[in-house]
Amino acid sequence: MVESSSPLSPEVLSRLSGLKVQVQRVVEGVLAGLHRSARHGVSIEFAEHKEYAPGDDPRHLDWRVLGRLDRYYIKKYEDETNLQASLALDMSGSMGYGSGPFTKAEYAALLTASLAALVLRQGDASGLILLGGSRPTHLPPVARPEHLGDIVQAIEAARAQGPTDLQQAAKIFVERSRRRGMLVLLSDLFDPAPDVLASYKMVAARGHEVVVFHVLDPDELDFPFEDPSQFESMEDERRVLAFPREVKQAYLKELQVFMDQTRRSLAEAGMCYELVRTDEPPHQPLIRHLTRRKAVRRWS
Amino acid sequence: MELTFSQPGLLWGLLASALPLLIHLINRHRARRRPFAAVDFLLRVQRRSARRILLKQILLLVIRTLLIALIVLAAAGPLLIPVLAAGDRGPTTSALVIDRSLSMRATRERSSTDLFGEAVERARQKVGALVPGDRICLLAAEREQEVISPCTESQALLFEGLDAIEASGCGWGRSDLVAGIERAAALLAEEPDRARKIVILSDGAAHAFGTRAPVYPAGLSPPEIVLESVRAEDPIDNHAVSQVEVRPAGRYVEISARFVHFASQPSSRDLSAEVLLEGKSAARGFVQLSPGAVARKVFTLESPIGAEQLGELRSETDRLAEDDHRLFWLAGRRFVQALLVNGDMRPVLHQDELFYLEHALAPDRVGAAIRFTTITPDHFKPESLQGARVAVMANVREVSPQALESLRGFVSAGGGLLLSAGSQVDVDRSNRILGELLPWQLRDVVELGPLEDDGSRRKGIGFGAVQLDHPVLSLFSGAERKALSTVRTRRAVVLETGQENDRRRVLMRYANGMPALVEGRLGAGRVLLFTSTLDRDWTNWPARATFLPFLQQAVSYLSGRLDDLPPPEIEVGAGVCLPRLDEADGMRVLSGGSVEAELGIGDIQAGAFVYTGASRPGWYAVQQMAGGKSLSGRTVPGFIVHPPAAESDLRPVDPEALQRQLGRSRLIVVAGGDGAARSLSGRLLLLALALVLFEAVLIRR
Secondary structure, X not given: OOOOOOOOOHHHHHOOOOHHHXXXXXXXXXXXXXXXXXXXXXXXXXXXXXXXXXXXXXXXXXXXXXXXXXXXXXXXXXHHHHOEEEEXXXXXXXXXXXXXXXXXXXXXXXXXHHHHHHHHHOOOEEEEEEEOOXXXXXXXXXXXXXHHHHHHHHHHHOOOOOOOXXXXXXXXXXXXXXXXXXXXXXXXXXXXXXXXXXXXXXXXXXXXXXXXXXXXXXXXXXXXXXXXXXXXXXXXXOEEEEOHHXXXXXXXXXXXXXXXXXXXXXXHOOOEEEEEEOOOOOHHHXXXXXXXXXXXXXXX | OEEEEOOHHHHHHHHHHHHHHHHHHHHHHOOEEEEOOOHHXXXXXXXXHHHHHHHHHHHHHHHHHHHHHHHHHHHOOEEEEOOOOOHHHOOEEEEEEEEOOHHHHOEOOXXXXXXXXXXXXXXXXXXXXXXXXXXXXXXXXXXXXXXXXEEEOOHHHHHXXXXXXHHHOOOOOOOOHHHHHHHHHHHHHOOOOOEEEEEEEEOOEHHHHOOOOOOOOOOOOOOEEEEEEOOOOOOOOEEEEEEEEEEEEOOEEEEEEEEEEEOOOOOOXXXXXXXXXXXXXXXXXXXXXXXXXXXXXXXXXXXXXXOOEEEXXXXXXXXXXXXXXXXXXXXXXXXXXXXXXXXXXXOOHHHOOOHHHHHHHOOOOOOOOEEEEEEOHHHOOHHHHOOOOEEEEEOOOOOOHHHHHHHHHHHHOOOEEEEEOOOOOOHHHHHHHHHHHOOOOEEEEEEOOOEOOOOOOEOOEOEEEEOOOOOOOHHHOOOXXXXXXXXXXXXXXXXXXXXXXXXXXXXXXXOOOOEEEEEEEEOOEEEEEEOOOOOOOOEOHHHOOOHHHHHHHHHHHHHOHHHOOOOOEEEOOOOEEEEOOOOOOEEEEEEOOEEEEEEOHHHEEOOEEEEOOOOOOEEEEEEEEEOOEEOOOOOOOEEEEEOOHHHHOOOEOOHHHHHHHHOOOOEEEEOHHHHOOEEOHHHHHHHHHHHHHHHHHHHHO
């Protein structure tokens, strides 16, 4: 959590017009955060050389080759060379809930776009799978920087509505991927289907990297309600009358069990899990994930 | 037992116990619609804990409803009252006998109310719980039984009677509960045939029942008797000042107080006591008390000079404060002024006529009760008698006619005169000049007793008959009588004695029957004539130990000081005989400055006024009246009324002994607080507190 006066706080970001601007701010925040980190750098394993072209990061110039051959080559790293990231954004009705400046959908959209920008920025391919509504929207991974505009446009056009069907994303990813890739899911995981993560385990079993950003609102995590309320589902007609003070403990316990099971289940399948609160600055979960990912790579 | 409420109006507050249910229903109705993403979890919680939540809600509702109901009930003052009549016995008539004797003034343990107040309160509770069809009559029992209310079903009348008895307060007399039972039985006998019961609300002290069995009206089967003790469970250890005696001892006075301790346990510390004179502390001391024992404490004070006064002996108070102090009468030390006329003054002291007399009247000259002036007959003037109460003419031959005239007037007005014989006395002259001052005329001077062996003088004779009931000679009524036997009189004046009457009589004779001491009356005064000398010329009495008290007593008697009777002391309710002046036709009894009673001719018995109306302890002053005007004269100034001594013994009656005494009447003893209404407020509040705790625990779960 950061103070609301922070330039990356949800309150401040929400006042910026346009997802693209917000994404730019978040990406800057992520990069600044990574620079401050002791283990900065996106990738650590050298894979091959590539002839320099305008747009490439001059930091990656191989000065030794330049001195020996007098030609400009860029060092390519393992991750960067092979990464095809598909970002699956849950835009079901439940994602429309928000107690702060952002709904979960808006917050997840910002994270998705920021991730896409980061991926495209390092020359990798980034695609988008939008879940929700009547049928999912799929933008295949493309490694062109201008592809970010397509992604942002698709996200901005989407509205949180309809039931949740998270398996769709796994299915689309598996059907469309021709090589090892990365599937990033941003969702509240409130899918009524039993064992919703089974299909993602299959994805991971096929050698793909799966990352789950579990996006939850503070209200869902803390259940701060007092008055007797008629709680209504945001995806269907289900409703329940409850006295919050009487059900709070049981609800929190139930939620905790769900989160623990999810985290354990994902970890067992080799997937990454990142809990995201919509009241924290959006760059923080990204930094947390990237830092952890590098650490995992180093030790694996 | 029956449940009643001291504030029944507050029971309307029970409606408030519906509030929790109302609030619950309103909350349900006003439940806010709230879109929520994680409804799944709530549904799961609902499914899993629906029964538990419902049970909890119901429990909370019940607890909150009960909580309000309990608080309202506690505020309404619920009381469990023993019901007078058993429900299955049909209509019952009960006589409530309220003990209002002095012992009921004892305060209850840890309470400011006295036992009498508690008895009235319990009677009020019983009347409040009166079952329709049952009847109650009310009596107040003291030394006399007072019907407060005849048997009635009307609670209003009974409450009115109880208000009246409460307003009149507890009495000061001793109780006679057997008489109370008899009076109650007489009331019940007038009732139609139904179950009868006598309920005695008393301290349950044994003294109240005496020893006799009650006598019931003919045809009345012995009623059931319930003795309900209004004291708490604890025994009441009571001490009392039971007696105060005042004994003059020269210039001092001894005040002897007797304390009684009616207790089962020894007192942990000594009892402090104090003598108060004119409201001021005159002496203090401590007394060690043992259970059931009597203790004495003697306070010695310098006898106050002046008029008599009321004193008070006060001990530290206990729960029955009324018997912890006692009034007493203290006669002040008053000086008697005497004029001594010395008819045979001598230059040698021990040969002087008044040598022995002067030493006898003022033995140590310090604190002496008699003060005197000595003159010779030549110096006896009418003004010599000014201020004197007694004149002594010792061996006087002659005085001036003016002096004699003043002496006659002095005696007639109430003065006292002591005449003695001697060598200077001329029989004829004395008869002539003293005249009516002499009880009997003088006849001659005679020698008494046989001659000594050498013939030089007479052996003399002793005293014969002595009027020991006379105030002057009563001090020789004991062992001291023998001391008179050593007196020998060799010479004396023979009197022309005649018939004795209340104006003149012989008080003491010699062994040969001759008068030795005679008394005469002149007007309001008294004359004592001793037929021998006050020195050792004719008798050896002045050299004997009995001479001193005799003269002291004789001068005191002549001054009238012995006539000052101490005021009578009685107990509350007892009769008192008050001496009456001859001319009095009435008496006024005053208490605390106001007239308590007017006694008339009808109240005279055996020459004294009889008063029986003293209803409370204290000092009662009296005024003799004649024709509506108050008289002055020698009589008692009043009388002291003490609390009844028996009332100090608060030890409870033995139920078995009382049952034997009551005969066929079935006795039920309700001890201690069993008969009292039990307040349930405290218990209800405790229950409410437990519910609050339970609710708190339930909410947290």
